[in-house]
Amino acid sequence: MANILEIKNLNYQYGKTTIFKDFNLSVKEGSYISIAGNNTSGKTTLIKLIAGIIPSQNTITIGYSYVDNNRIQDHSKELGVVLGNNLNAFLFENVYKEMAFPLENLNKETAEIEKKILEIAKLFSISKLLDKRTEDLTNSEKQEVLLAISLLHQPRVLLLDNAFSMMTSKIKQKVKKALKEYQKKYNLTIILTTTNLEDTLDTDYLFILNEGNIVIEGEPLTVLKEDTLLNRLGLSLPFMADLSLKLEFYELTKGMEMDMDRMVNTLWK
Amino acid sequence: MEITLKNVGYRYKNKKILDHINLKIADNHITGITGEYKTLLCEIIDAVKLDYTGTVTVGDALLNKENLKWIRKEVCLIHQNWQNQFFTDNVKEEIIFLVSRLAYQPKDLNKKMEQSLEMVGLNKTYLNKEIKVLSSGEQKLLQVAISLIYNPNIIIFDEPFVELDYKNQRKLLKLIKVLKEKYQKTIIITSNNCNLLYEITDDIVILKKGRILATDSTVKVYQNISLLKENDVDIPDLIKFTMLAKEKKIKLSFHRDIRDLIKDVYKHV
Numbered sequence: 001m002a003n004i005l006e007i008k009n010l011n012y013q014y015g016k017t018t019i020f021k022d023f024n025l026s027v028k029e030g031s032y033i034s035i036a037g038n039n040t041s042g043k044t045t046l047i048k049l050i051a052g053i054i055p056s057q058n059t060i061t062i063g064y065s066y067v068d069n070n071r072i073q074d075h076s077k078e079l080g081v082v083l084g085n086n087l088n089a090f091l092f093e094n095v096y097k098e099m100a101f102p103l104e105n106l107n108k109e110t111a112e113i114e115k116k117i118l119e120i121a122k123l124f125s126i127s128k129l130l131d132k133r134t135e136d137l138t139n140s141e142k143q144e145v146l147l148a149i150s151l152l153h154q155p156r157v158l159l160l161d162n163a164f165s166m167m168t169s170k171i172k173q174k175v176k177k178a179l180k181e182y183q184k185k186y187n188l189t190i191i192l193t194t195t196n197l198e199d200t201l202d203t204d205y206l207f208i209l210n211e212g213n214i215v216i217e218g219e220p221l222t223v224l225k226e227d228t229l230l231n232r233l234g235l236s237l238p239f240m241a242d243l244s245l246k247l248e249f250y251e252l253t254k255g256m257e258m259d260m261d262r263m264v265n266t267l268w269k
Numbered sequence: 270m271e272i273t274l275k276n277v278g279y280r281y282k283n284k285k286i287l288d289h290i291n292l293k294i295a296d297n298h299i300t301g302i303t304g305e306y307k308t309l310l311c312e313i314i315d316a317v318k319l320d321y322t323g324t325v326t327v328g329d330a331l332l333n334k335e336n337l338k339w340i341r342k343e344v345c346l347i348h349q350n351w352q353n354q355f356f357t358d359n360v361k362e363e364i365i366f367l368v369s370r371l372a373y374q375p376k377d378l379n380k381k382m383e384q385s386l387e388m389v390g391l392n393k394t395y396l397n398k399e400i401k402v403l404s405s406g407e408q409k410l411l412q413v414a415i416s417l418i419y420n421p422n423i424i425i426f427d428e429p430f431v432e433l434d435y436k437n438q439r440k441l442l443k444l445i446k447v448l449k450e451k452y453q454k455t456i457i458i459t460s461n462n463c464n465l466l467y468e469i470t471d472d473i474v475i476l477k478k479g480r481i482l483a484t485d486s487t488v489k490v491y492q493n494i495s496l497l498k499e500n501d502v503d504i505p506d507l508i509k510f511t512m513l514a515k516e517k518k519i520k521l522s523f524h525r526d527i528r529d530l531i532k533d534v535y536k537h538v
Binding site for chain 1: 281284286305306308350402404405406428431432433434435436437438461463464501503506507509510513514516517519527528530531534535537538
């Protein structure tokens with residue numbers, strides 16, 4: 001598989017603070033990777049650099065072309081972006097109109113727009129929300145809608161920044177399942193950033209970012225074993241990972257067990 | 270200060286959003302609110318939204334237009350997204366601006382500013398900083414510091430944990446406990462994170478479809494598993510684990526700290 005995203009020797013400063021120095025990252029097409037880090041790690045800045053919201057001096061390539069801050073429209077077709085904190089960004093009175101807007105901008109036919117919206121809404125089971133007023137949406141529903149909108153133009157790369165932060169765990173599970181289905185079907189590349197390690201468990205590969213550097217990387221379950229380092233970096237372990245490591249320490253169980261039912265069954269047969 | 274809501278309802282264009290809210294929020298307790306439209310409920314208590322039906326009493330005073338100035342001093346709402354809400358660039362200017370709008374004018378503002386920054390664990394160098402460069406954790410602490418200058422009795426945190434990493438979450442949890450125990454504040458926290466709510470709150474209110482589903486002490490609400498399951502409410506991991514063990518006829522007790530749970534598991538294996 002070819003690399004869809006390549007970052008080479010990225011340097012970025014905000015005022016006098018250096019945020020990235022000679023930063024490198026490559027992401028294979030069709031993979032689902034996550035980047036976790038604390039509040040000052042530079043996650044959101046990285047997403048903004050990749051999205052071309054902040055200029056990056058030709059150090060980032062998507063597909064075959066550089067991300068150019070002055071010509072955002074060139075690569076915006078390839079990219080879907082969800083900034084999870086951006087909940088006041090809704091422009092229209094109801095959800096359907098909000099979803100139609102980006103497609104209308106691409107000069108799509110009304111019939112095609114409707115088909116697309118219904119398809120995505122069905123996938124994320126948010127068809128019921130379509131006639132709702134955007135003001136009446138709960139924060140969790142707003143994040144669901146933002147995610148659905150980001151996929152309407154069929155991007156090749158999806159950037160998710162804290163995109164699940166307001167969802168209850170039930171809704172999060174539902175949304176993540178739908179997203180994975182979509183990813184497989186369209187060979188979508190997903191880059192997710194979060195402070196919550198629980199969100200990274202279903203991704204293929206996890207990078208831990210701290211002060212602009214990648215400190216640990218690997219499959220999520222392997223990375224989670226570095227619990228003391230992660231805690232020091234300001235990240236907390238998901239409940240089951242924490243429990244597994246503590247029980248293993250007392251030699252009550254072996255290895256990482258993320259399923260609570262199975263854990264209880266091993267403890268008490 | 271106790272807060273009483275009697276038969277409170279809220280309509281938007283003839284649509285019932287909140288209905289039949291009867292609620293007592295106890296003095297000097299930490300009360301968690303979870304579920305749909307929790308922010309709206311907080312805005313009613315904070316007197317941001319005044320077009321509701323029913324009555325709200327804060328302490329001995331009825332919440333109405335005549336008491337507005339007094340309410341503004343006694344109730345403080347810590348917003349979730351402050352980035353969009355500050356009026357000036359500099360911390361000190363922001364504080365002076367906010368305080369100038371209040372009925373209550375502290376005598377020695379400079380000293381008060383330094384004291385309240387210290388209370389939340391920030392030093393006085395923060396007074397000269399730009400708000401934009403502060404991390405989301407620091408911004409949250411700063412907001413609390415500003416509120417402490419005019420010393421409100423009730424502090425409402427709207428989704429305080431959403432963007433915070435583990436370290437900042439711990440800091441905030443500690444601060445909330447100090448506010449309750451040392452300064453006798455009444456505290457309301459809205460959140461979807463049942464694990465954190467279970468850890469810190471004394472009482473819980475669960476909202477569903479604009480009505481109250483449950484309101485009682487945190488321990489009682491979260492041990493009412495059948496109600497939570499029927500209504501798709503997230504159950505804290507610690508409780509879930511104990512319940513699974515109980516199904517296997519293992520007599521684990523309910524714990525609020527993972528270390529206590531491990532000790533209990535150790536005894537029963």
